[in-house]
Amino acid sequence: MKPYDIEIQRLKAMRHAHGLIEVSVDALVQTRQLRDDESPSTVLSLPVEHARTLLLLLRQQLAELDRLQPRSRRSGRA
DSSP: OOOEEEEEEEEEEEEEETTEEEEEEEEEEEEOOOOTTOOOOOEEEOOHHHHHHHHHHHHHHHHHHHHHSOHHHHSSOO
């Protein structure tokens, strides 16, 4: 697996379909240079204001998905 640095420049849109939440973004993606003591992992960076916006958008999408579920599945009881 190749590690990358992904920097979110702009959040554009969010939607859900077929069990997935899709987020459209403008992003800068670069190959990540690893140090000797580092494990290979991809890093996602975004400004605090984008993180807050993303959190609000995720909450909206999840609330909409919950409304689509039958009441028996929403209550959390079996």
